[in-house]
Amino acid sequence: MSRAGLLVVSVAVLVGALPACGSVPGDSADTDRPDFSARTVRVTDGDTIVVRADSGRDFKVRLIGSDTPEVFGDPECGGRSASASMERLAPRDQRVRVVGDPTQARRDRFGRLLAYVKVRGGPQLNVAQVRRGWAKVFVFAGTPFRQTESFRRAARAAKSQRRGVWARCAGNFDRPAG
Secondary structure: OOHHHHHHHHHHHHHOOOOOOOOOOOOOOOOOOOEEEEEEEEEEEOOEEEEEEOOOOEEEEEEOOEEOOOOOOOOEOOHHHHHHHHHHHOOOOOEEEEEOOOOOOOEOOOOOEEEEEEEOOOOEHHHHHHHOOOOEEOOHHHOOOOOHHHHHHHHHHHHHOOOOHHHHOOOOOOOEOO
């Protein structure tokens, strides 16, 4: 490649006209959001999983719109149960679709992809955790995500039926485990 051609390609990558090496599958200059098929690799906790894209690259995915009790650091009431629930929803090698939300950032401050994860022929993991009562609805920085209202309906149902943390911890998602 000529020096001029290399300069044009380098500038195009820098301004986002072409995907950079290591970009997220499905990224484009227009949307900059993940949208790809993958298989589950492992569950990190109740609201974070690792997936392997069909390209073979692994991604840590933080589920948009849900927040579960912590299992690391200072464990919270229901944290282990929330993680166990996610392991049942997303067993290893499960086919999933990872899709971003244009109202949200592509990644969080820890570098995890922010996305909805839908099991092929099954539930969307994000709202399933809320529906099961192991997650509360999480709206980051006051910017509602596209499915906020359906998540809130699922949370109201979980609370009224005393599922998950609502039964185990009286709905106190931040209470220390003990």
